Amino acid sequence: MLPTTINEIETFFSDYPLRRYKRGQVLVLPGETAEYAYFLVAGRLKLYDTSHRGDQIIVDMFKNPAFFPLSLIMNRSPSFLVHEADTDIAVRQAPIEAALDFLDAHPKVVLNLLSVLYEKFDGAMKRMIRLMDSSAKSRLVYEIVTACYQIGEMKSDGSWLLALSQAKLGARIGLSRETVSREIKSLKEKGLLGVAHTYMLIPDLAKLKRYAESHN
């Protein structure tokens, strides 16, 4: 989002109180419509479906700042995904009508949200292509790169820190934790990433991307 868009959205939501949710708390359940429009001020949210085996299939993740669930509030449709706090989070929640009035009155914000959404849409399509036609390694690397952009943190030396467990990475691409662990070990041996506690460190994201493209 453009800084001006973030400012406008922050200003709108600043009229509403801050609420905190613990990790694991659910904001929207499948089949439910949204009760509020939310602005994620701190923390991280995950959107997932559950497979018939009971595994989580993580479809999307985002960190602050984020305005959600826009699709549900604009289309007045029920969710098909669980919206759950992936870490402790802080949100401001506004009545849906007020959020829709805000969007009506701020076309530049809507245009920027549309631009961002088209990128997200393309990202989802690329992910779909990977799922249809790629090796486990390529799917994993693509997911690490995507996760860096979505929820990672870029350091001043250009490296990236990614706080995402191997189980969660597996849930995002339909691979078992064991397969993810094996592929990560091989990437580690090639010096393409490092693993420390709950973090992954990617020294050179562009190099990792090139590696995935050459091994697809």
Added chain:
Amino acid sequence: MDDTTLKDLDAFFSQYPIKQYHKDQILVYANEDPTGVFYLVSGTVRKYDIADSGDEIVMNVFKPSVFFPASWVLNKTPNRYFFQAESPIAVRRAPSDEFVDFLEAHPKIIYTLLKQVYLGLEDTQRRIIRLMHGDTRSRLLFELVIEGRRSGKLQADGSCLLSITAAELAHRAGLSRETISRELAKIVQDEDILTRQGRLLVVRDLRALESQLGE
């Protein structure tokens, strides 16, 4: 899209000449910048990528009143996909800067587009879920539901006519044509969901199929 949005889009693009393309003609090549923004007046266009195996992976099929490539227009990101006529088509083409100016002057259109793209994103996310944990049958049925919603001809008795080949379904579901043909034959023979009518597929009850798939 609502009628007002369609009228406004039609009015903007009507200032540019109409151009006809034959079936299978490529309008935009992957990794090439388009010559402008296209507006589909008639026919269908598919957006696809080519996998390393050489197979086509269809990402979207556009019907009239859609403009493309949208991400390139709004974000100036390089275009990575092919856009090819799936039938004989008619399009109008406008300079992208003029189109962006037009959008900025028509907030209601932007708002409608945002709503619509979110629905498209949800379809893609559902497809991702199917790919990750769906079996062949559910992946095929899901593509039939999507085709029914987008291009199917709903009949008075609740059935829905689909004009789609096994090869097209295979491209969308990421399965081989042989697998799709085998699965289709099995479903037509064993289940009361689908029948054939010449080259058309008939979904007996689209709503029932949607609920069966949890859609």
